[in-house]
Amino acid sequence: MVVDFSEKSDLYIINTCAVTAESGRKSAQIIRRALNRGGCVAVIGCYSQLDPTINEIQGVSYIGGNRDKAAVFRKADELLENSRTRYEESFDLSGPGYESLCIGTQRTDVFSTCRAYVKIEDGCNGRCSYCIIPKVRGPVRSRPVAEIISEVQRLAIKGYKEIILTGIETSAYDYAPLSELINIVDGIEGIERLRFGSLSPNTITDGFLTAAADSRKFMPHIHLSLQSASDRILKLMRRPYNKEQMIKKMEMINTRMPDMLISADFIVGFPTETESDFLQTIDFVNAYGLSHVHAFPFSPRPGTAAASMSGKIPARELKKRNEILIEHSRNV
Structure with a gap:
């Protein structure tokens, strides 16, 4: 029987995230919370795929990445019978394997x-x-x-x-x-x-x-992954479009489906982002009346090009800009 994570369980399966440093930190925190409750703990997903230090967390019985998350369910009985044995699945993502979501x-x-x-x-x-x-x-x-x-x-x-x-x-x-x-x-x-x-x-x-x-x-709702409204920042991000193309798409939506609600993701404080770059994003949100904004402060991820870029924005300024964008979007 599947129970809520807050309840006592024989087997805790934690599907982790690593898209930001904060999500990785929270994944590790949840793993330790499950270990403290007792029972068997299985860890799958992006955090275990990315960070080899997960092997250093004592007590985890199963470690799998993203290639075949369903494998943990097939091994559930074996895990419960041998909770002191650690099992590890293949982390190879180069083959045709597909992680499906089937009901x-x-x-x-x-x-x-x-x-x-x-x-x-x-x-x-x-x-x-x-x-x-x-x-x-x-x-x-x-x-x-x-x-x-x-x-x-x-x-x-x-x-x-x-x-x-x-x-x-x-x-x-x-x-x-x-x-x-x-x-x-x-x-x-x-x-x-x-x-x-x-x-x-x-x-x-x-x-x-x-x-x-x-x-x-x-x-009548579309959520778009936009990330910035500054051409300079979009180029540094290697996004496959520019501001002019973004504007064209927004105008297409507003013309064809004027009742459409549009929400969007933005990254705030990308390396070298100036006040002018940031204000271009603010102006864009205002100009197109976005119904909701998911704003994320830039989080350097190991091995990415942006992680080694110079011009990092101080943490205090990151937080300030993120809060400004969120507050501004609420008032549009």
Whole structure:
């Protein structure tokens, strides 16, 4: 039986994150919290994929990365019988292995009563200068359309009404255009609402917006991964677009779907970011009335190009700019 993490358990499975230094710190904290409660502790995900020092945490019975997270469930009985033995899975992400999110045959409490996430791809082929994701998640592997349809249909039968198509880099899905997935879900009986996870602005095309506007189920909300509104910073970040292209995409959305709510991710305090660079992001949020902003202070990740860049912004200034952006977005 699956229980809440706050309850006593025989086996704690901790799916870790390492996208920022803070998420890595919290992952280590949760691992130690589970160890203090007793029971068997299994650690999987990005933090264990990235940081070899996880092997130094005494008491962890199972360590796996991102290649096959489901392996821990197949070994659950063995882990419980031999909790003093440490098991380690392959961390190789170079093969065709795909970490799927499949709901199985029984209703699950992982999702809410009406909303379910369907993973359509894993990995990322991008080379953004600040991002550790390609290293810990591997290259893009997309899920076949037929498999996505099958899972959405099973979810509909189980009573789920809302589907969120998501992935590590949802926009990189390459078995079919995302517009085709909109049309497909539109035709699945029982599903009433459709959303996507975070999208690149490059995803916003005439075809995508036509499918979204014509859909009976597409919810009027798009979340975009923008990161900055300064051309200079976007170039240093190696983002695959510039400010002019961002503006064009925003205007396309506002013209085709004027009731669309747009939220976005931004990184604050990237190395060498000036006050002028920062104010360009503030002005962009204001100009397009973003409904919500996820603001993150720059966090250097080991092995990335940005980690060795000069011109780091002092921690106090990072915090200040992050708070200003968040507060400003709330008042737009």
